[in-house]
Amino acid sequence: MRAAIWASSSSASVVSLPKPPPPGPNEILVRVRAVALNPVDYKVRLWPLRHIYTPTLGRDFSGEVIEVGSDVPAGRGPSSNTDGASSPGAGEQGMNLNAFQRGDAVMGITGGGGNACAEYVVVSASRAVRKPPNLSFEAAAGVGVVYLTGYCGLFAKTAKKDRKAICAGQSILIAGGSGGTGTAAVQLAKSAGCEVYAICSSKNEQFVKGLGTDGVFLYDAVENNESLVRKIRQAVPNGFDLIYDTVSSGDGPDMNYEAILRPLLKDAGASSADTSPSSSPPYYVALNTPKPTDWIRTILSAAVGRDLTRGGYDLFLPDPSAANWRFLAKWFEDNKVNVQVDKTFDFTDEGVTAAFVRMRSRRAVGKVVIKIA
Structure with a gap:
């Protein structure tokens, strides 16, 4: 063959x-x-x-x-x-x-x-x-x-026990909204009734808007990362229930978004669309990382059956x-x-x-x- x-x-x-x-x-x-x-x-x-x-x-x-x-x-x-x-x-x-x-x-x-x-x-x-x-x-x-990753990452099919599935009315920010994993996540989150925002390039703005996003932020239309964060804060002043990062990795050309985006999460005590005891705390969900220690923690957690990873951060493999x-x-x-x-x-x-x-x-x-x- x-x-x-x-x-x-x-x-x-x-x-x-x-x-x-x-x-x-x-x-x-x-x-x-x-x-x-x-x-x-x-x-x-x-x-x-x-x-x-x-x-x-x-x-x-x-x-x-x-x-x-x-x-x-x-x-x-x-x-x-x-x-x-x-x-x-x-x-x-x-x-x-x-x-x-x-x-x-x-x-x-x-x-x-x-x-x-x-x-x-x-x-x-x-x-x-x-x-x-x-x-x-x-x-x-x-x-x-991309869809198994999106489903597991958004609907909390991961090892993090304090996470719950996304629900209607929650605000989600997706870094890398035009790629395969990003387009999958946008559609899954919109189908769940979430408010969905995405980061992408100017070239892909109309495409990502066409997926049904509630807002799009263009990383190449601002002077620097601080300007990007400022635009996002102005549009969503209450912050996000979940940030889904499809971009950050150890590859040189890739942007490391966690350092600039994680402060955009809602405070753990802030109000959310779901205020019941079963609601999930704000989470930064990542598909990859530039930090080898995060992968080591994720792999060790799976091996020993105990969560050794950072709080409020979910680096996972799809099931x-x-x-x-x-x-x-x-x-x-x-x-x-x-x-x-x-x-x-x-x-x-x-x-x-x-x-x-x-x-x-x-x-x-x-x-x-x-x-x-």
Whole structure:
């Protein structure tokens, strides 16, 4: 089969690799139709053992089931229009969340180092869901990482015990509103009834406004960071219940937003739309960080089962559970959210390399997709 790997630290190659073995008892074999890229996919090129392991690129995929493992429930599970999955955490008990049969159109996310950017992929049945019929294969490939991340981050499907899901009337600020993770977060938060504000460039202002935001702040239309913060404070003087940072990371070109944005959170005792005892304190939610110690704390917390991270700060990894997949599939089928595809590239050496250049530029508006078949 054809598969994409990193040929060097700057270019990808489509090479011939053996077809995957038959799926295990709880796995499915998928003929891949499209793959969407994420920042972690280009960071693989820096792995010390890349030349030995040569991992196939990509995690997010869509395609068609061609073989089903012996322990995967036979036949069709509940349709993604099941009423019980229409709200976070509702109606999931007792539902068969990962039943598949040959010919099912699916979308999913692989585990480990990737392996999705190939003609075939074997994946755990719990990491996939049937594709809503109103999504193209290209759009469906873009659901995985960014929407699972958005769902877990906004609806508190993380290890932070004092966090609750966002609720109607709360104010949310999203740093990086035009990228894949940003557009997903904007739509999820708006669908939950929140007031949503976003930071983006002037070039993407109208696009981000078109997602339904209540306000947009342009980082390239101010003199400095202090001016940006001042504009945000003037527009939202009471502060935010949650800040969702899709930008900050250890990569040199990326802005470190936490230092300037975290003071914009509401004080812990300030009033919120939900003043009940179950309401969540203000939180800064991050997808990455320039501080290695934060990742160490997050990983250690998961290992020991105790929260060792900073208070009011949630650095997390998305949970690709079947229940979370079902919730997202329902919202897509109901047209509450949709995938913004920036550009689709061919499955060739040049096409895959160009796709990564586009994503790495931080100028993509939505998801960068590679069409496999």
